[in-house]
Amino acid sequence: MxxxxxxxxxxxxxxxxxxxxxxxxxxxxxxxxxxxxxxxxxxxxxxxxxxxxxxxxxxxxxxxxxxxxxxxxxxxxxxxxxxIARAAQIPQTFARLTVRENLRLPAVFGARLHGAEASDWVDEVLTLTGLTDHAGAVAGELGLLSRKRLELAKAVAARPxxxxxxxxxxxxxxxxxxxxxxxxxxxxxxxxxxxxxxxxxxxxxxxxxxxxxxxxxxxxxxxxxxxxxxxxxxxxxxxxxxxxxx
Ligand SMILES: Nc1ncnc2c1ncn2[C@@H]1O[C@H](COP(=O)(O)OP(=O)(O)OP(=O)(O)O)[C@@H](O)[C@H]1O
Ligand SMILES: [Mg+2]
Known part of the structure; x- marks a missing residue:
């Protein structure tokens, strides 16, 4: 073997x-x-x-x-x-982009998904990380828990x-x-x-x-x-x- x-x-x-x-x-x-x-x-x-x-x-x-x-x-x-993906100690989100937009980047450039496949995966990650209700929120305006969730979600979205x-x-x-x-x-x-x-x-x-x-x-x-x-x-x-x- x-x-x-x-x-x-x-x-x-x-x-x-x-x-x-x-x-x-x-x-x-x-x-x-x-x-x-x-x-x-x-x-x-x-x-x-x-x-x-x-x-x-x-x-x-x-x-x-x-x-x-x-x-x-x-x-x-x-x-x-x-x-390999990391959720950083100091969150590295794009403050002016929405939560959904922040997740699309690793879905496209990390997991290499496109179009509807990327959108579906982002929706899944939003659900998985409890961020669905914040999907349209601007990242820079999130509270601490949601910011931490987003940093984790970004890493997960890359499918490491x-x-x-x-x-x-x-x-x-x-x-x-x-x-x-x-x-x-x-x-x-x-x-x-x-x-x-x-x-x-x-x-x-x-x-x-x-x-x-x-x-x-x-x-x-x-x-x-x-x-x-x-x-x-x-x-x-x-x-x-x-x-x-x-
Ligand atoms: N870019 C840098 N330039 C110089 N020294 C650095 C740099 N990054 C980290 N260090 C130093 O390296 C050591 C390890 O830092 P590191 O951030 O990895 O610690 P840590 O274990 O994550 O600590 P913490 O629990 O506080 O997050 C520290 O002494 C820190 O000051
Ligand atoms: Mg540290």
């Missing part, structure tokens, strides 16, 4: 800003349908790692493969077309095989976070998800695996409960508390 390779594989991914190494030799392997939570203190390199995977940032070293295809040297648009989520629940109320958790659960199945979030229960509800980044390095990666109880995780956050108290 031919062994089935992982859906996604990153090896030795590294990013330096001047003399500062923000992401240092990170390896990450994901299978189809796998959801992985990523935590780590502010500045640990989480957003930088997602930027390196989607191609908004250029890696100084390392390789990335999706479904066996080398993505390392592709531009961001080519990576999105190739099956690997969906990267960067703090899509940050700043939301408990009830709104639960809505986002339900949404993320509904997006699983045949894709892989990497969810960066500072809200542990959101990750626990959606991810069977947990990765911990600290100072640019991946220090833990394993079953959620095992990593959660690892004393190295506690010490990473204790270090932050000590530092903050000092």
């Amino acid at each position: 031919t062994p089935v390779g992982p859906l996604f594989q990153a090896n030795g991914v590294t990013k330096r800003f001047g003399g500062f190494t923000a992401v240092s030799g990170v390896d990450l392997t994901l299978g189809t349908g796998e959801s992985v939570g990523v935590i780590g203190p502010n500045g640990a390199g989480k957003s930088t790692l997602l930027g390196l995977i989607v191609g908004s940032l250029r890696a100084d070293a390392g390789t990335l493969e999706l479904e066996g295809r080398d993505m390392s040297r592709l531009s961001l648009p080519d990576r999105v077309q190739g099956g 095989r690997l969906l990267l989520l960067d703090e899509i629940a940050a700043g939301l109320t408990q009830h709104e976070i639960e809505t986002m958790i339900g949404l993320v659960k509904s997006l699983r199945s045949d894709r892989a998800i990497v969810w960066v979030e500072h809200i542990p229960f959101a990750l626990r509800e959606t991810c069977e695996r947990l990765v911990v980044l600290d100072k640019g390095e991946k220090i833990l990666d394993g079953a959620f409960a095992t990593v959660w109880e690892d004393e190295r995780l506690q010490s990473v956050y204790m270090g932050v508390a000590d530092h903050a108290a000092a």
Whole structure:
């Protein structure tokens, strides 16, 4: 039997800003349908790692493969077309376009749909992400929950095989976070998800695996409960508390 390779594989991914190494030799392997939570203190390199995977940032070293295809040297648009999309920590919507128009762009340029096919898919994404009632609203005038939903919806509209989520629940109320958790659960199945979030229960509800980044390095990666109880995780956050108290 031919062994089935992982859906996604990153090896030795590294990013330096001047003399500062923000992401240092990170390896990450994901299978189809796998959801992985990523935590780590502010500045640990989480957003930088997602930027390196989607191609908004250029890696100084390392390789990335999706479904066996080398993505390392592709531009961001080519990576999105190739099956990687990210909901960014700072929403990157076109403020003057409507929600529907914002979603049509990734449907056309990411998922490569045209005409009625693109419109139908946008309608489906609106439903999936609870944005149908806001379809005609101007993106810049949305409230926080809808803005977060739209950032997620834009990534989903590109039909990625690997969906990267960067703090899509940050700043939301408990009830709104639960809505986002339900949404993320509904997006699983045949894709892989990497969810960066500072809200542990959101990750626990959606991810069977947990990765911990600290100072640019991946220090833990394993079953959620095992990593959660690892004393190295506690010490990473204790270090932050000590530092903050000092
Ligand atoms: N464009 C940049 N130029 C210089 N330094 C940067 C740049 N982007 C990020 N950094 C630095 O790299 C480090 C990692 O940043 P990153 O945004 O990846 O952290 P993070 O883990 O996502 O943090 P947070 O939880 O606050 O979102 C930080 O020290 C940050 O200041
Ligand atoms: Mg970040």
